[in-house]
Amino acid sequence: MKKIAILGSTGSIGTQTLEVVENQGDIEVTALAAGSNIRLLEEQIRKFRPKIVCVFEEEKAKELKESVRDLTVRVVSGMEGLIEAAVEETSEIVVTAVVGMIGIRPTIAAMEAGKDIALANKETLVTAGHIIMPLAKKMGVRILPVDSEHSAIFQCLNGENKGSVHKILLTASGGPFRGKTREELKNVKVEDALNHPNWAMGRKITIDSSTMVNKGLEVMEAKWLFGVQMDQVQVVIQPKSIIHSMVEFEDGAVMAQMGTPDMKLPIQYALYYPERRYLKGDRLDFWSIGQINFEKPDLVNFPGLKLAYEAGCAGGTLPTVFNAANEKAVAKFLNREITYLTITDMIEGAMNGHTVKENPTVEEILDAEAAAYEYIESRW
Numbered sequence: 001m002k003k004i005a006i007l008g009s010t011g012s013i014g015t016q017t018l019e020v021v022e023n024q025g026d027i028e029v030t031a032l033a034a035g036s037n038i039r040l041l042e043e044q045i046r047k048f049r050p051k052i053v054c055v056f057e058e059e060k061a062k063e064l065k066e067s068v069r070d071l072t073v074r075v076v077s078g079m080e081g082l083i084e085a086a087v088e089e090t091s092e093i094v095v096t097a098v099v100g101m102i103g104i105r106p107t108i109a110a111m112e113a114g115k116d117i118a119l120a121n122k123e124t125l126v127t128a129g130h131i132i133m134p135l136a137k138k139m140g141v142r143i144l145p146v147d148s149e150h151s152a153i154f155q156c157l158n159g160e161n162k163g164s165v166h167k168i169l170l171t172a173s174g175g176p177f178r179g180k181t182r183e184e185l186k187n188v189k190v191e192d193a194l195n196h197p198n199w200a201m202g203r204k205i206t207i208d209s210s211t212m213v214n215k216g217l218e219v220m221e222a223k224w225l226f227g228v229q230m231d232q233v234q235v236v237i238q239p240k241s242i243i244h245s246m247v248e249f250e251d252g253a254v255m256a257q258m259g260t261p262d263m264k265l266p267i268q269y270a271l272y273y274p275e276r277r278y279l280k281g282d283r284l285d286f287w288s289i290g291q292i293n294f295e296k297p298d299l300v301n302f303p304g305l306k307l308a309y310e311a312g313c314a315g316g317t318l319p320t321v322f323n324a325a326n327e328k329a330v331a332k333f334l335n336r337e338i339t340y341l342t343i344t345d346m347i348e349g350a351m352n353g354h355t356v357k358e359n360p361t362v363e364e365i366l367d368a369e370a371a372a373y374e375y376i377e378s379r380w
């Protein structure tokens with residue numbers, strides 16, 4: 001039996017990971033973690049019987065502890081608890097499906113404990129890639145991409161010499177507002193931005209897709225995962241999300257990975273790599289698809305992608321500021337405290353006011369995060 005821990009088990013990636021576990025029937029779930037959703041977490045505990053469970057919010061953890069008194073599961077809380085869940089001794093793979101930079105410490109702890117990482121939590125790699133990638137090498141652990149585009153690239157690179165990659169063609173749907181101008185985006189409502197054309201995902205990443213910030217984070221994620229330069233990653237809009245990404249090699253050959261938009265494929269591929277297993281679900285029907293269209297991204301009306309290239313090229317603490325400002329801004333937008341266009345204004349403002357620190361430690365990354373938050377709170 002393969003043994004896995006899932007950090008963020010109550011979210012979109014977490015629940016789909018558990019669907020894969022259930023469908024395959026030969027994976028043991030050793031640890032689960034969530035922020036506060038103890039109702040769903042209790043259901044998951046009763047079904048999958050993990051040894052340890054973390055609820056980040058202490059009060060909720062106490063509540064959960066009471067309701068699972070009849071079981072032997074250990075319930076922990078806070079960052080210490082999240083790290084305990086990440087390093088549970090029998091796990092082989094830790095699925096990082098928490099949202100945001102909160103994933104940095106548990107991911108590092110899991111790697112230091114010798115676990116492979118099935119990485120969905122892109123914010124960790126964007127902000128701490130210079131720590132994560134060398135640590136993976138040092139510990140001999142694998143970073144298995146779960147993000148659909150990065151899984152696609154990983155699949156295209158199977159059996160290939162990484163040195164012969166010319167460029168990565170990172171596909172983007174363009175989100176619900178593709179083709180709109182800033183003027184037309186002024187009065188966008190939360191509900192409009194949450195209406196992704198192809199994917200059902202968590203709220204934060206869905207807003208990121210609409211602003212193209214998700215694609216910006218993914219360009220930086222690709223840089224770290226595949227050891228390429230920022231300018232070797234070209235974003236291509238492909239509105240139907242059926243080409244999940246492509247790789248162009250030195251000889252001009254382009255390999256693409258295609259499929260219906262279903263995260264269970266990259267999740268399952270990461271858990272069983274290099275094995276491919278049957279996955280039930282719709283298949284692409286090329287006769288009915290007819291056409292696949294491509295567009296250039298619009299960096300003027302969607303400045304989030306341009307800012308991400310700036311952050312990724314500068315490196316150091318600037319990707320953290322880009323990411324942290326976005327996390328704060330999206331939370332405020334979802335809370336209806338700011339307008340839609342203010343999201344990227346906040347990112348730009350925070351980046352402009354920041355002095356980059358090269359090669360930051362985890363503490364310095366967290367300081368840069370706090371500084372970005374403070375900047376936003378003081379200006380907006």
Ligand SMILES: NC(=O)C1=CN([C@@H]2O[C@H](COP(=O)(O)OP(=O)(O)OC[C@H]3O[C@@H](n4cnc5c(N)ncnc54)[C@H](OP(=O)(O)O)[C@@H]3O)[C@@H](O)[C@H]2O)C=CC1
Nearest residue numbers: 008010011012013034035036037056098099120121201202
């Ligand atoms: N959804 C998708 O299809 C894709 C997602 N990703 C990436 O995967 C990650 C997860 O995204 P998604 O599943 O959509 O997000 P969701 O918002 O759906 O889920 C987030 C999960 O993280 C948990 N969580 C939040 N804060 C904490 C905390 N402090 N401690 C422990 N757990 C916490 C939540 O718990 P609770 O429910 O209790 O709040 C929930 O289980 C993100 O980094 C995203 O960018 C990448 C590609 C595709």
Ligand SMILES: CC(=O)[C@@H](O)[C@H](O)COP(=O)(O)O
Nearest residue numbers: 147148172173174175209214
């Ligand atoms: C499913 C997944 O990996 C998301 O990151 C998805 O790519 C979002 O779609 P767009 O950002 O391309 O709209």
Ligand SMILES: [Mn+2]
Nearest residue numbers: 147148149218
């Ligand atoms: Mn993606």
